[in-house]
Amino acid sequence: MVAMKINEDLQKERSKYNFDVEELTNFLDWGPQYTLRRRNLEQKVLNVKGLLDDIPEEYLSHKEKYENAVRKAVLYYRILQKENHSNISDEEKTRANFRNMISSAVFRDNSPFSLHYSMFIPTIKGQATEEQKAYWLKRANNMEIIGTYAQTELGHGTFIRGLETQATYDPETEEFILYSPTLSSYKWWPGSLAHTSNYCVVMARLFIKGKSHGIHPFMVQLRDEETHMPLPGIKLGEIGAKLGFNNVNNGFLGFENYRIPRDRMLMKNAQVLKDGTLIAATNSKLTYGTMVFVRVLIVNNMANLLAKAVTIAVRYSAVRRQSQPKPNEPEPQILDYITQQHKLFITIATSHAFYINAMWLWEIYFNVNKDLGAGKLENLPELHAIACCLKPISTSDTTVLIERCRLACGGHGYMLSSNLPQMYGLATAACTYEGENTVLLLQAARALVKAWSVRVEGKPLKGTMAYLAGTTAPKKWDSSVDSIVKIFQDVAIRKVSGAVETLKDYQKSGLSLEDAWNKASVCLTAASEAHGRAILLSVYKSEMDKRTASLSSSLKKVLLQLVELYVIYWALEKVSDLLLYTSITEKDITELQRRYIGLMEKIRPNAVGLVDAFDFRDEILNSALGAYDGRAYERLMEEAMKSPLNVEPVNETFHKYLKPFMLGKL
């Protein structure tokens, strides 16, 4: 362990802040009680021996990586499991865990149990009857069983209605027969499936008396509880090495007429009676509930990933010195280059914007879920539409910004010991899983097109769509933050109206709705993105106005600078839209650019403070470049010395290949 001597540049940075870092940490945690709770948990978990790696994961073989990850996961989840038994509500528990990133200390990649918590347990909660819950939830919470969520197949991920796995009801034996009719029907991708889980929720097509009744969830035992051998009729394996997620044990699964009892169908929403009578769900999309839950959580996960990446990049940029713009002066900290600030400060602001939006979205999710419990479905489509915008935007922005943080660290950002490449792997995976981003934007577009027809009928629009009732006339440019936020709504109105017009034009030219939809789909996804950006900006601004009211004036000032930076950054990014739909002039744009630079200058003295306030322990950052003490070079060297190639001064390949080759004998 490197001695705790703080790099001088970082020390200087920490004497410059003009706000209280702890106050910001409490704000981000949603209250000091959650900061305390999170820190206590971190302390408890990270003190457990054997949880952190001596040899970096990257030097292990594929098989060793998995085995090491399971060893650590067992230690880690045993402690978390105790925490989950604590006496707080599910809502409180989720909020308390929003900034819990301890698993990043344990796994640079991800955990082989992640699906158990993120999808298996939530599916039981959302899809099982009370009786089923009493049995399965207890077993899952105690981790007497380990489960996953198997939906995607080799042939279909996006198109759930196209899934081929069959669950045929046999009234004679009161069982379902699971069957994989084709290679493409094999489940493919579920995390933990290959060697970790012994149970699994399988999404399969229900057949009763030869008739298909759509996709339903089934609780399926995969492996013997004693020996862990796959049960007869179950074909299981791992899908192989990936860009990231290599600890996650993603697997494949096929069924050869595998029988399960009737009560293994999760029957909260639809039921199959003993005689084979089907009582259908009030809405077939209730089966998709777990996906909505995870999409909501992803926005928060992206805020956390960004916070981690930018902590590393800002601290490193404060200690790294490069070039000599002024002769006879020392090389500046790279953080003083405006281009570097342009890469990093927007990342800090984006993380804040995503935290705020994630909390707001969580409230909506929680309320809609309560409504669903009372049989009220009317707000579900809006929740689905919001999640279908915010999940894609947050994951794609995070992917871009993490890559930017990595590039901001120059060559050292390319090192796995920086942890930035692995974080990129995690972010880009989220662009695909839980609904591929383009596909989700197209789902949101369906809701927007519908909302537009409500407007055309002169009926009122509700909630996040209410602004779509506004005028389509070109807008007068006004550069106040509130006006720019409003202008993003105006841009969205124009993009939605334009996409609807395009769709109609194609239909009028004789195309079917489906063909017209396909032709208009680039405009449609752009409309959804504009709608999502309008939500992100307006929620960030309005929630910050509300939530900063009780903060000290110094912190409030810093946070509102970040809001302004975020708003102006996006105005400049989308300047072509502003030129199309508002009266903005070249002079206005130049003024915006100057204001943006001015804001970065104001934020610069607080940059290190802003990332310190994310309050990540070094173990959680898990990066040679980003530690609190700023001793990046010492840590890089320390990490390099862990390379297995550094164990011996001469590698055997010299004698085997190099020497004979150089002597001309090979």
Ligand SMILES: CCCCCCCC(=O)SCCNC(=O)CCNC(=O)[C@H](O)C(C)(C)COP(=O)(O)OP(=O)(O)OC[C@H]1O[C@@H](n2cnc3c(N)ncnc32)[C@H](O)[C@@H]1OP(=O)(O)O
């Ligand atoms: C650490 C974390 C690790 C996480 C690991 C990741 C785990 C996973 O990836 S699990 C697998 C996730 N898979 C997916 O997300 C698949 C994505 N695909 C889908 O969600 C759907 O099939 C989808 C929405 C694209 C299309 O579904 P489909 O049944 O064809 O619906 P479609 O015909 O387009 O729409 C029907 C209606 O249902 C509505 N609808 C669709 N989904 C939902 C939903 N979830 N809730 C409410 N309404 C919905 C639509 O809005 C539409 O309404 P309307 O007709 O009024 O416009």
Ligand SMILES: Cc1cc2nc3c(=O)[nH]c(=O)nc-3n(C[C@H](O)[C@H](O)[C@H](O)COP(=O)(O)OP(=O)(O)OC[C@H]3O[C@@H](n4cnc5c(N)ncnc54)[C@H](O)[C@@H]3O)c2cc1C
């Ligand atoms: C790391 C990772 C973990 C995963 N974990 C799980 C898991 O635990 N459980 C599970 O069940 N699944 C899991 N998945 C699978 C994941 O949910 C699917 O990969 C995802 O839903 C996308 O589906 P797909 O792979 O079929 O892509 P496809 O749908 O084949 O997409 C390929 C391309 O086609 C386009 N496309 C598809 N349909 C349309 C359309 N209608 N209109 C326009 N364009 C379209 C897409 O935009 C994309 O560009 C995981 C995936 C990854 C990468």
